Amino acid sequence: MEKYRILKELGDGTCGNVYKALNMETYEIVAVKKMKRKFYFWEECINLREVKSLRKLNHPNIIKLKEIVMENNELFFIFEYMECNLYQSMKERQRPFSEEEIRGFMLQVLQGLAHMHKNGYFHRDLKPENLLVTNDIIKIADLGLARELSSMPPFTDYVSTRWYRAPEILLQSSSYTPAIDMWAVGAILAELFTLCPIFPGESETDQLYKICGILGPPDWTIFPEVRSASRLVDISNLNVSPVNLSDVIPNASLEAIDLIKQLCSWDPLRRPTAEQCLQHPFFHVGKWILKPLEDPLQLKLSNGGPKPNLELNLWDFGRQKDDYFLGLTLAINPSPPSLDLFPVEMTSRSRGTGTDMFCSDFQGHSQQSVFWSLLPPDHHQTSVPMESSLMSSFSSIPHTTAGVPQSRGFPLASLQSNILDHPFLAMSSSFQQRHCV
Numbered sequence: 001m002e003k004y005r006i007l008k009e010l011g012d013g014t015c016g017n018v019y020k021a022l023n024m025e026t027y028e029i030v031a032v033k034k035m036k037r038k039f040y041f042w043e044e045c046i047n048l049r050e051v052k053s054l055r056k057l058n059h060p061n062i063i064k065l066k067e068i069v070m071e072n073n074e075l076f077f078i079f080e081y082m083e084c085n086l087y088q089s090m091k092e093r094q095r096p097f098s099e100e101e102i103r104g105f106m107l108q109v110l111q112g113l114a115h116m117h118k119n120g121y122f123h124r125d126l127k128p129e130n131l132l133v134t135n136d137i138i139k140i141a142d143l144g145l146a147r148e149l150s151s152m153p154p155f156t157d158y159v160s161t162r163w164y165r166a167p168e169i170l171l172q173s174s175s176y177t178p179a180i181d182m183w184a185v186g187a188i189l190a191e192l193f194t195l196c197p198i199f200p201g202e203s204e205t206d207q208l209y210k211i212c213g214i215l216g217p218p219d220w221t222i223f224p225e226v227r228s229a230s231r232l233v234d235i236s237n238l239n240v241s242p243v244n245l246s247d248v249i250p251n252a253s254l255e256a257i258d259l260i261k262q263l264c265s266w267d268p269l270r271r272p273t274a275e276q277c278l279q280h281p282f283f284h285v286g287k288w289i290l291k292p293l294e295d296p297l298q299l300k301l302s303n304g305g306p307k308p309n310l311e312l313n314l315w316d317f318g319r320q321k322d323d324y325f326l327g328l329t330l331a332i333n334p335s336p337p338s339l340d341l342f343p344v345e346m347t348s349r350s351r352g353t354g355t356d357m358f359c360s361d362f363q364g365h366s367q368q369s370v371f372w373s374l375l376p377p378d379h380h381q382t383s384v385p386m387e388s389s390l391m392s393s394f395s396s397i398p399h400t401t402a403g404v405p406q407s408r409g410f411p412l413a414s415l416q417s418n419i420l421d422h423p424f425l426a427m428s429s430s431f432q433q434r435h436c437v
């Protein structure tokens, strides 16, 4: 780790501390995640869920793991660096994101997620803190809880941060599916409009009440296999009606409201997949707008009042499977009302709980330093000059065991065959251009 200089701490997660660091050989800025538990065998490291999933997942909207270093029984992940996470980005905003900005973020998240699900993984802890942002690029991070689709239930119920946790997890269903990620996407999409979490439960039970407060109670027959039957009976009998989502998220278009409604369906089977979401009218709005011949601002001024926008959609995203791609809808969107929304002040730690999934019961010693490069040596990115006064050596992080580091290099090709194959294939051309520039 001598080649890395810490610049500052970026985050203190459940599993590790994350630092911004400078690679002294390439002058590349990176993010270094130093795992909190000790590691004694290389096999333990490469069998971690985060490593196993990231080795397989190579996508522009999934954070890239560049290297793994094991030194003095400590494990370091070297990631590509991103400016901030989506939670920080929302917290700092003085005004809501425009729908265009939200569309850009969601498109990328869904492309990353579609890739993940297609390759047999689901994330299980999607939340704004785990979506990393640099300008208008967003990437899915923290695959520490990612699970292979092929792995067999029962799954643990302590999965995902409470506010983004799907009802089937709250009801302790033991066989949940990638639809739990889609629920989280719906909650994040709603939050991007209002800058406040849509279901801010204070406990697991309160979380279910908060969901009922918006969606109304569920039909209990949706969840045949839940372990927490009393919770289900309790909420199924609640005497509350669903609210009009447009009243809760007044700045969202009808398309956005429809997508949120579908993603935040009680029934996991009714939630669209990431791939299906990408076909939703929300992502096709711009393509079919009938443009007025005059400047809309001038029109508004001359007519003296707000006018509805007429949008002609050649896509109707119905609830039946066959409806997904068919139909002709004439949607009339009222002009967005004036907004008076403010973010709620929250600390990252108060936003629910993560889960420490590792146990540290391994015995033995290894004083070796193992270095695993996941990108070829010539895959360097922009050099960023740094003032030396800002730097402190990475070795200043206290090591509890001493040892003489020896490094072992692993060639990329043998370990991560797909990492550089077609990095831009899954992106739309506009995003490809932006990413390449």
Ligand SMILES: Nc1ncnc2c1ncn2[C@@H]1O[C@H](COP(=O)(O)OP(=O)(O)OP(=O)(O)O)[C@@H](O)[C@H]1O
Binding pocket: 010, 011, 012, 013, 014, 015, 016, 017, 018, 031, 033, 063, 079, 080, 081, 082, 083, 084, 085, 129, 130, 132, 141, 142, 144, 354, 355
């Ligand atoms: N590649 C990166 N670039 C910039 N910042 C990052 C990067 N990776 C992580 N961070 C920051 O560090 C924080 C914690 O990282 P991460 O979620 O990977 O750790 P964790 O221990 O798994 O956390 P959690 O408690 O969510 O499980 C993130 O929310 C983000 O702010």
